[in-house]
Amino acid sequence: ELKVEQNPLFLSMQEGKNYTIYCNYSTTSDRLYWYRQDPGKSLESLFVLLSNGAVKQEGRLMASLDTKARLSTLHITAAVHDLSATYFCAVDRLETSGSRLTFGEGTQLTVNP
Amino acid sequence: DTGVSQDPRHKITKRGQNVTFRCDPISEHNRLYWYRQTLGQGPEFLTYFQNEAQLEKSRLLSDRFSAERPKGSFSTLEIQRTEQGDSAMYLCASSLEGDYGYTFGSGTRLTVV
Secondary structure (H helix, E strand, O other): OOOEEEEOOEEEEEOOOOEEEEEEEOOOOOEEEEEEEOOOOOEEEEEEEOOOOOEEEEOOEEEEEEOOOOEEEEEEOOOOHHHOEEEEEEEEEEEOOEEEEEEOOOEEEEEEO | OOOOEEEOOEEEEOOOOOEEEEEEOOOOOOEEEEEEEOOOOOOEEEEEEEOOEEEEEOOOOOOOEEEEOOOOOOEEEEEOOOOHHHOEEEEEEEEOOOOOOOEEOOOEEEEEO
16 A cells, blocks of 8 residues: 655744755655645645656745655745645556555645744 | 636535535546545545546445546535544545646535534
């Protein structure tokens, strides 16, 4: 059974600081996703990482993928309050019947002024 | 196209009642997924359709739950004899076979009292 673990689960940081969220998964996968969720809202797609060594950046967020280590990271640079949200990683594995996402527990990020 | 639509946004029901939710996917997407998200957790896969065929059901989907996608377009998720443990956000997502993007709807928040 595919398991996805994130750490930390809770992160409180000051504006202007850098930090990294880690996502480990238990078996080989085909794609890795990062989503953002604001309270009471749905999931907003941030990044899709398709291959080993993939790196994507958008604003203050950068995601990377190491398929050999089964590890993805989401790095936050010079955090601002607007980044406060819950961040999920999810792994997509192709099955004979199709594909579906398995999510981590999420990292609740609070950026304090 | 306005994305994935879910109706209703919120539903409060008494324990033991039946409820039905609707999801309208992006029109050209042939794959449709239902997920359940409880407070503080990541979304958990419930079931998946390709066109009108239900190809996979999670063990989480007890016999009180049934999902349909009769014409390969919109889908319904029915919960019979609701229990307090059914209280959650029910998320629908759609995708196109061969593509790696998933689009999530805003969700239906169910509260069983």
